[in-house]
Amino acid sequence: MSQPESAVADARAGGRKDGTPSPGKESLAQLAARYGLRRAIxxxxxxxxxxxxxxxxxxxxxxxxxxxxxxxxNSALGQLWQVLTPLLNAGIYWVMFGVILGTSKDIDNYPAFLITGMFVFTYTQRxxxxxxxxxxxxxxxxxxxxFPRAALPLAYTVQELQQLFISMGVLGVLVLVTQEPITWAWLLIPVALLLQTMFNIGASLVLARIGAFARDMNQLLPFIMRTWLYSSGVFFAIGDKIHAAQLPGIVSDILYMNPAAAFIEVMREILLQRHDAPPWIWGVCVFWAVFALLVGFWFFWRAEERYGRG
Structure with missing residues (x-):
């Protein structure tokens, strides 16, 4: 009989043949330690x-x-929907905010401004x-x-990253159609996407743990995402709106600290020649990328034993 089997037999018998104290008086943890056993999970x-x-x-x-x-x-257009969805959303917002509410009047190249914001935000949102x-x-x-449970939220981020490669190709074409030139700044696009991907992984790990134990999260998430969309400057210029509302400049600085807004501003600064982002916006992106990734992995790992139980 193997050692683990002997341990189980001893526990069931309530004692050992050699006359030593009964393992039934020991806790399971002590019994496992004595026989060199450990939890499988x-x-x-x-x-x-x-x-x-x-x-x-x-x-x-x-x-x-x-x-x-x-x-x-199962859809006729297949993978095209990953590009059509943010484009259709951008079209709706262009009509509502750009035409009806007149937001586009104070923004140069509003179509490219809006489309860039939609594509960048959609990547993080999904x-x-x-x-x-x-x-x-x-x-x-x-x-x-x-298997390491973090593989699942990581796979979901990789899935959206794969879709983003196609979306960025379409975004580049649309930006050129709006007569924006190709500049050396475009070489920074991979850097910006890397920082955003690091943030997305960290944020998805945090919400994966919360969603695993708080089932109401799936009901609240659409409202959270909608609020995040409206506060990220996707279809309006944050600085211009704050100035028009005669609010202190610190308010716009706080809104720019929003990670989604920061990544959008960085991409607009790269693609749109006449767009001016705060000079410290890259620092905000680096901070959120590193902070979210480190904290996200630690936070998710702490509950590794509990996923799938109960």
Whole structure:
């Protein structure tokens, strides 16, 4: 009989044949320690957890790709919807805010301004929303297989990143159509997207843990995202609106600290020649990217043992 089997037999018998004290008087933790046993789902150290996640990078990529393929498999336009959706939203906002409310009057090249804001915000919105449902929506997979649970929200972000590559190609064409020139600043686009992706991963990890245990999050998330959209300067210039409302300049600084607004402003500064963003906006993006990624991984890892239970 193996050592673990002997431990179980001792526990059931209530004593041992050699006359030593009965293990029934020991706690399960003491019994497991005496026989060198440990929990199968014990949370590994953070460095070990990151190594396990890296070892499953192929699973993350394959899972994200398969979701992308299946997501639009039943629609006639297929993958085009990933571009058409933000474009249609931009068209609606252009009519409502640009034409009816006259927001476009004080903004140079408002179509490119609006489309850039929609594409950048949609990337974060989809990644964070998908991450929030990544654990609660995959309980059968979590309970059937042993793997780092962070692979799921990470895969959802990779899925949106794959879609973004197509969207950015379309965005570049649309910006050129509006007579914006190609400049050396365009070389910074990958840097801006890297920072935004780091933030998206961290934010999706945070919401994945919250969504795993607070089921009402899925009902609140649309309202949270809508509020975030309206406060991120997607269809209006934050500085101009604050100035027009005669509010203190500190209010616009606070709104620019919003991570979604910061990433939008950086991309507009890169693509739109006549757009002026605050000089410190890149620093805000770097801060949110690093802070969200570090805190997100730590926060998610702390509950690794609890996902899929109960």
């Amino acid at each position: 014990a949370r590994p150290s953070l460095p070990a957890y990151l190594r396990q996640l890296w070892e499953r990078r192929h699973f993350v990529l394959t899972y994200a790709t398969s979701r992308n393929i299946s997501k639009y498999s 990644a964070v929303s998908g991450g929030a449902k990544s654990i609660s929506g995959n309980l059968s997979l979590i309970r059937a297989l042993h």
